[in-house]
C-alpha cells in the first residue's frame with residue numbers, strides 16, 4: 001500500500017479502533033511541544049470523526065506485532081476540487097530519519113493525483129521547526145506565520161506543494 005517503508009513495517013487505512021491508539025502516542029511523539037496548551041491543541045485536532053469519515057485517505061503504519069509506528073490523516077478537499085489536505089502526521093521518534101514520513105506523503109501524493117488533485121496543503125505551528133524542515137525538504141513552499149490562523153493565539157505556517165503530473 002505504501003512504497004519505501006523500512007522492513008518490518010506495513011501500512012493500512014485506519015479504522016475507528018485506531019483513534020485511541022493514535023491519541024495515546026501524541027504527547028510522546030510530539031515531545032511535549034508547547035507544553036500543556038500544545039497537548040490540548042493536538043488532542044482536539046484529532047476527534048473521532050477523522051477515524052470514521054476520512055479513513056480511505058489516511059494511513060497507519062505498524063510493526064509486525066501491531067505496535068503503531070506512524071500515521072497520516074488526510075483528505076480530499078470538498079470545496080477546492082484541485083486540493084488535497086494533510087491534516088496530521090506523526091512518526092515514532094525512534095524511527096525518525098528513516099524515510100517513513102516521506103513514504104507516507106509519497107503515498108498520499110499518489111492518492112491525491114488519482115483523485116485529480118494538483119495541490120497538497122497542510123499547516124504547522126511556527127514552533128515546530130522539525131515539521132517546517134521536513135515539509136520544505138519534501139518540496140512544500142511555506143508561508144510567513146499567519147497570526148490567529150486557526151483561532152485567537154493559534155499562529156500557523158501554511159504549506160503548499162504543487163504535484164507533478166504522474
Ligand SMILES: CC(C)(COP(=O)(O)OP(=O)(O)OC[C@H]1O[C@@H](n2cnc3c(N)ncnc32)[C@H](O)[C@@H]1OP(=O)(O)O)[C@@H](O)C(=O)NCCC(=O)NCCS
Nearest residue numbers: 029089090091096097098099100101102130131133134137
Ligand atoms: C516531521 C516528521 C513527520 C518527519 O518524519 P520522518 O519519518 O522522520 O522524516 P523522513 O525520514 O521521511 O525525512 C524526509 C526528509 O526530511 C528531512 N527531515 C525530516 N525531519 C527533519 C528535521 N527534523 N530536520 C531537518 N530535516 C528533516 C530528512 O532529512 C529527509 O531529507 P533527506 O531525504 O534529504 O534525508 C517526524 O519528525 C514527526 O513525526 N515529528 C513529530 C510530529 C510532527 O511534528 N508532525 C508534523 C506536524 S503535524
